[in-house]
Amino acid sequence: MSREAKGIMVNIIRIKENKKENILDLVARETTFTILLNQKKLVTLNCTPEKYKYLGLGFLYTSGILRKKEDIVSLEINKKQGLMDIRMEGTSLLPKDISSNNLWLGICQQAEGEGNPFSFIDTSLKINPGLVYSLISEMQERADFFKLTGGVHSCALADKNGSIILFSEDISRYNTIDKILGEAFVHDISTEDKIILTSCRITSGILRKIITGKVPLIISRAAPTDRTIELAKRAGVTLVGFVRGERMNIYSHPQRIGI
Known part of the structure; x- marks a missing residue:
């Protein structure tokens, strides 16, 4: 979809270095x-x-x-x-x-x-730290609409070889997950050996969607909550956050990140 369909130009006043100017700015459409x-x-x-x-x-x-x-x-x-x-x-x-x-x-x-907890995700998936950094970097490179508006979240589905298979942007971080997993569902793309990349804070709600989608590894530039960490431990999900440059925090099931 074109940026014109996803965004709209609005008149704004921009102040920079104590100088004011009237300009047109692109904002995300809701x-x-x-x-x-x-x-x-x-x-x-x-x-x-x-x-x-x-x-x-x-x-x-x-x-x-x-x-x-x-x-x-x-x-x-x-x-x-x-x-x-x-x-x-x-x-x-x-x-x-x-x-x-x-x-x-x-x-x-x-x-x-009702006694139907999430199934524990058990997989042999393992990647190295360099792949974590490069995948997050590539997701950011693809986030064209965010670069233009600053008003959307990004999400991607990647494989262990470092290829991004699916990508989405949306004003809602929950929607980005649903769009990715919905596309995987429609096209019969197996997620049990895949990786979710996201730009957003990882809440327990986000993680529940990922667990239901049977994805074993989530990587984010942002942080998780305490509830998210506990849920990831119980569900068998490797939770990686604060990926910046060549730095990351691993909060659960670190065996999938090989050092």
């Missing part, structure tokens, strides 16, 4: 995207207006609602209205109140409360 599930409104997301299909299916997948493609009976997307109408079979994990904007978190909590 729109709403509503998911209808079996003819009922499920959730409305605020997002960057692109990759609606991946966002919608990624949201359903990381929420635990959508498990396999065969569950989808029909799917229609109206880009102009910002609407996805999906009909599915097997939606037993839906909470009673499906209008909640915290739906995905509610489903995760409900599943854990």
